Amino acid sequence: MDKKTPIVIFWFRRDLRLNDNAGLYHALKSGNPVLPLFIFDKEILDDLEGKDDARVTFIHQTIEQLSKELHKLGSGLTVIYDKAEHAWDDIIHTHNIAAVYTNHDYEPYAIKRDKAVKEKLNKRGIELKTFKDQVIFEKDEVVKDDGKPYTVYTPYQRKWYSLLKPFYLKVYPTKKYLKNLAKIEVPPIPSLKQMGFKKSSIPFPDQEYKDVIAEYKEKRDFPAVKGTSRISLHLRFGTVSIRELAQTAYASPDKTWLNELIWREFYMMILYHFPHTMDHAFRPEYDRIKWVNDEAQFTAWCNGQTGYPIVDAGMRELNATGFMHNRVRMIVASFLSKHLLIDWRWGEHYFARKLLDYEMASNVGGWQWAAGSGTDAAPYFRIFSPDAQTKKFDPQLQYIKKWVPEYADFSKYPKPIIDHAFARERCLKAFKEALAK
Template identity: 85%
Template sequence: MDNKTPVTIFWFRRDLRLNDNAGLYRALKSGNPVLPLFIFDKEILDKLEDKDDARVTFIYKAFEDLNKALHQHDSSLLVIYDKAEHAWDNIIKTHNIAAVYTNHDYEPYATKRDDTVRDKLKKHNIVFKTFKDQVIFEKDEVTKDDGKPYTVYTPYQRKWYAAVKPFYLKVYPTEKYLTNLVKSKPLPLPSLTEMGFEKSGMLFPDQEYKNVIGDYAEKRDFPAIAGTSHIGLHLRFGTVSIRELAKAAHGYHNKTWLNELIWREFYMMILHHFPHTMDHAFRPEYDRIKWVNNEEQFKAWCNGQTGYPIVDAGMRELNTTGFMHNRVRMIVASFLSKDLLIDWRWGEHYFARKLLDYEMASNVGGWQWAAGSGTDAAPYFRIFNPESQTKKFDPDLKYIKKWVPEYADFSKYPKPIVDHAFARERCLKAFKEALVK
């Protein structure tokens, strides 16, 4: 690789794949050789609490696979471990950059980082171009007729379906232009150890999802059944294309599965237009709630020792696998925020630490839905009863027996840390006092 030759840099972030990649496709057609780049951002990594964080291992494996694919085209991925701002200072010094291409990243830190990088590149007369890739419709593409953002999901969903056309699901044929990659011998990669991390032993789900789409609506609520796709991790880091998933759902005529993807885009839109929801209630009056915030009970919830088997099963599944079934996520979130009257932000933070498929917008949106403080129009007195949820969705206790085997022996299983009937009345009183002011 000749550092004097003008290059277009493609900056991989949440799009760790060569196929059907919007920004990479456009970079490859820019007229300059394309240098692929990935920055292991210290600004993000330094905030992770667990040095065996499985998501870091997943990303590392993903860009190793990406690098192998690049080697087949006599190219290589430039991987840098540094704060993004510092990394770009060095890249600008060492390369003749004609332009930088990348895909949009919507989370608050990412948008701030991109603004900083854009300004830095501009000072050197380097163009910074970003493209839509991880959603079908982004922040301002599905709005009310007056251009204002929707704040309720159902009308947003209707408008989404009315707006989607085959064009939006069209694949970007990047493979046609991979000969335009910079020719390079394999470049050295920083090791996990050099970055202060260790390899996680957690197993990662594969990219197979079509086997569950057909009967997703019938099976998705039962945690003992393999009725969900586990594709969220791959969607989070872009090892699979959103267009591929949406197109597959259309092909199977399965709106229930596609609706989950639309929920994701709805919450991304909400976070963009209402960034305060990252750590404040969408409805401000819910920030007046007087939470109990019992730390011992929170610890019991985290460890799956609440005495409510469906809750404990979910938390143990999360702690062991980095995944929790969607129905159970609602149950454990309701239990924390309503039964224990613990601030939903505590739970959101714990999920952010543990979930392999963590996305801020969806996680915050889901937790605010459970707490009643979000966009959902349902009244605050929707409080899940763990026992009735168990009878309805795990009637044979298969899920519970898998994750809470000691439940069969009452002498070994903890007693409930709170009485549900008492907790329900306490919750209703606390919420009513906060909301009538």
């Protein structure tokens, strides 16, 4: 293709698919050939601690597959490894760009990055057009009657349902317009090695989710059974469409699984309106808590060596697979912040390093819920008993036996690093003192 020919660029980010992609659909209908682009952003990658980070491997594999699909269509995917702003300097000088299309991203870094890129493009008369794609409702679409954001989930959920109309779940028919992709040859994709990473050995879950929806309500809290969908990784990076998931969930007689998707949107709305919650308590009085922050106990928690088998099983599952069952996430988060009185941010950062499906809004929201410091949080005096949680959700110890096999031999399993009764009283005292100020 002649470099003087005006093109539009579609910038893939958290939407790594061709089907039902809002921004791509609008780009393909723009009237100009569409050049697909993906940037491995050094700003993000340089912050990752492990050079075998499984998420980078997943993204790289997905990009390779996307590139193959585009190649079959006579097009290609331009892949750049650089800081986003620097990458756009090169792109602007290489192509005659009529406009740039992409989908919204709501995390604080992404908002800052997109603002800088938009200003750079606008200086050259190029418009950056962005679209809603990773949620059904965003930003100010579900708010109170006075226009203020909800801070409690249940009324937000009611309003969400009341606003839902069929067109919100309508699929974008991108496949009809793929003939409008630019016919180009592109350079090879940078390898993991070239970017300073190596391939992770952690396996990735598939995209099957429909088989769990019917019994989700009954099975979702039991970590030893396949009661959850494991679709969150694909939702995080947009290899599946939120509209497809919501359609399927809405068609189910039981709406429990759909309600979990609504929780995700609730937390994304909270992070958008209250960006300080990224690293501060939603309820500022909780920033006054005097955390103990014992580093040896934190290391024991990270390694699954606390002497509490349900906690240790969860942490070992996370370390081995990049996944932790949602019920167990609540248990280990409560244990860290309330039993050990370790700042919830320590745990949130550890999850950020390890979780394949890490999404800032949901992770911060979940941790603050467990610590009592967030929006619509569990009250501070609700302190999970690991033993009671085990009896209720892993009564046959199947989950524990899988991840903590030495539990059967008391001589090999560590003694509890803290006494439950002592920890409970210490937590209540510390929280009361902080909240009384």
